[in-house]
Amino acid sequence: MPTYQYACNDCGEQLEVVQKFSDDTLTVCPSCEGNLRKVFSAVGIVFKGSGFYRTDNRASSTSSAPSSKPAETKPAESSKPAASTSTPAPAAAAN
Numbered sequence: 001m002p003t004y005q006y007a008c009n010d011c012g013e014q015l016e017v018v019q020k021f022s023d024d025t026l027t028v029c030p031s032c033e034g035n036l037r038k039v040f041s042a043v044g045i046v047f048k049g050s051g052f053y054r055t056d057n058r059a060s061s062t063s064s065a066p067s068s069k070p071a072e073t074k075p076a077e078s079s080k081p082a083a084s085t086s087t088p089a090p091a092a093a094a095n
Contacts, residue, residue: 005041010034 008029
């Protein structure tokens, strides 16, 4: 259940009340019987970055997101013999 902050317009007393969403807003100060008003403040938590929105983790039809099929692996590049740079190539025979 959310916690709401109220302030009295007459005596200035501040109070916090835990209420359900369906509960009515308080209008009478418990101390002086004056008028209460809700106090709105900055949000205490802000979600930034990917993964917090419904659309962040969906794969679209045009995206390059990986499919559910396992990817085929290519053979390792290190299995090819390395070219030797210390031996010069044989010279072409003159005819």
